[in-house]
Amino acid sequence: MAIECSDTGGGSGRSGRSGGTGGRQASDTASVTVSGASPPARLVPLLALACGSSVATVYFAQPLLVTLGERFALGSGLLGVIVTVTQLGYAVGLLALVPLGDLLDRRRLVTGQLGLLALALLAAGLAPGVAALLGALAVVGLLAVVAQTMVAAAAALAPPARRGRAVGTVTGGIVTGILLARAAAGVLADLAGWRAVYLASAGVTAVLALLLRRVLPPGAPSAGVREASYGRLVASTVALFVRHPLLRIRGALALLVFAAFSTLWSGVAQPLSGPPWSLSHTAIGAFGLAGAAGAVAAGVAGRWNDRGFAQRTPGAGLALLALSWLPIALTRQSLWALAVGAVLLDFAVQAVHVTNQTLIHAVRPDAGSRIIGGYMVFYSAGSSLGALGSSLAYAAAGWPAVTALGASFSLAALLLWATTRRTGLPGDNPAVERPRSASRRGGSGTLKDPDGRSAGVN
Template sequence: MAIECSDAGGGTGGAGGTGGHQAPAAASASDASPPAGLVPLLALACGSSVATVYFAQPLLVTLGERFAVGSGLLGVIVTVTQLGYAVGLLTLVPLGDLLDRRRLVTGQLGLLALALLAAGLAPGVAALLGALAVVGLLAVVAQTMVAAAAALTPPARRGRAVGTVTGGIVTGILLARAAAGVLADLAGWRAVYLASADVTAVLALLLRRVLPLGAPSAGVREASYGRLVASTVTLFARHPLLRIRGALALLVFAAFSTLWSGVAQPLSGPPWSLSHTAIGAFGLAGAAGAVAAGVAGRWNDRGLAQRTTGVGLALLALSWLPIALTRQSLWALAIGAVLLDFAVQAVHVTNQTLIHAVRPDAGSRIIGGYMVFYSAGSSLGALGSSLAYATAGWPAVTVLGASFSLAALLLWATTRRRGLPGDHPAVEPDVN
């Protein structure tokens, strides 16, 4: 099977208020609206898929006890899922530029349902970690659906579409923690994965009925799959904007994972000793993140990408002040979670809107490559949080999260006038 990318390149207009030039590829995007109800259904499916990566977070203490995993290594349970996710981003998401999107999306969802079933029935720690790695590998279908939503939406409304789908992802992440906590208290941790397998299978059937057939991108013709995957690296090497936004994603999601992979330990022990349900419910405190996704999408359509990024990163750094008071006040944790999730999702939507516009004809590869940075940051935060907590308790965790956040703010401040849309060089063929 072979493909070849055309020489079409280009930038993006309106990002960051810079007035960059519109990419030729973007101009060729379809002006037709997607079928009614498709974007909300994609948002629901994205949220359900990404939720599978986060189910373990409120269950870490229980899983550690059930499978004899020490507190300093609890982050491994999250990390193997994220590593699987990273592999899927590089190997599966690029297929969105090559294969029919309906078959690709529904096929991956079906396999994801089987992987979730295997996790729910895992007899030992090796089987659990293996199943969770495959869950992460297949959960990248969410990024294929983000790219599909962007491709099916006219450029003038693409930011809102990406914001809606990403809002579904945020909601899925939040509900993942709450639902996992409730189900674990009612029927045990295995019920979390078994129920998710059922939901995923149903969504696969629904999308098979309503998702339009989608041929490969207009600029993609002939070359090997291996060269298509390799072209993802070429794209990031060629465009400064992709590298900068990828690095921001790594730091932002390292901070995000530091909180949500570590918070179960202080909440499950004295003085709070909360149940799975209560721990999971704290994820709902970040519901503002779903609001941020929609707001950020509209701001991006108005050309305010850089302002959105700066405000988001400043809020991210400030969020660690109330989070540091978690052992003294659950209200402080709730306030910090609201600020953190709002900030993370505002930056995330901005990143995805900007990078897709760099090369719309390579949208799946670009989003897949970008999300590798996200996955690396999430893995780093999960491992770092567990080790920090085992070494010096919650204060060390908050210092780690604040450090990631301040590093992201510094990176943005020093690069905000570099790698803006329209600044990248003329594009040569990235796949021959």
């Protein structure tokens, strides 16, 4: 199923078509190509804020795990279930909801999901028992994937020369949201109880939905995608990853990197809340701020990618990720060591993450929402694995076991990158986007992949 694009050259064969057809083609072209103009100056920062707020909802529970375990009678080995159920909901949303970004008007989709997310957060804050809490958190995870729809929107609205910077800015907002989620959750829990965390977030999310309704430009899907069924659109996400090795490799890297990330941040509440530190919710949440370097890394990595350093950035980041576990291992002896390790880990994770998203979007820009959604399934699976693994490791052998688990994930990611670093990169894989030329167009103006396939829902 092809996506039609109008010729900018204005050939005589095209000029003879009806105005209605030409109008439709112009609309389709606008939906699958990026104009030379940058998005409105206020839009990218607002998307970054909304992304951060949405993703934060997935991480509110991390500094509250011990309190939630006591409130709902969950043992230390089961605390990871609270994070895991949210991440599983997130994984389902990535496959079921994010592809809708290629099918529906992006403004309605984004604002609608934010409104529903506000309701789910309200339900979590009012949950009377553990079943209601876990159910509400699963729905929160399901709807929090709106952040990935907004990342895809930012990438689609930015011109190719500034796409890395736009993705870096929005991803930086996500990182900041994750960091502030822990700090804000800790402060609110100490001041007004854990329920206030989710109730306050519900109000913020509702306000952001209204703001984006006003400033986010509508984005109609292409004709080819509009004609596809929802089931075929979701299935095409899997087909894209089967077809392109770059997507599979970057997805596997995301799984391992975020397993390491979640191993630290889902497990650290237990040693910090017990002897010798016995820290409050506020203090535990504040440790998330030590990883603020991750927000810096997102912007830096975006600029490096725009300058052509996409091959080098992941290698340096993964080496740094593995080294970060050396100071993290000393958490019981020094809080400064934990802070240093957190800075290194968050910087490394986000540098790799931004590079991954920039590279995979270039494979098929017309399928940006589906590609980013499929990629983030790996992210969610890794986060779930790290959360559950860290709680089980801590219950079995304490913090040394958690450290060993995180280091193992990090070393596995470094090994994977070293053995596959050139697979699917520009110059090796014809699927990666290159500048348009006449040889890429069919006689009727149909946009085709370099290998001759039409760029449709496949």
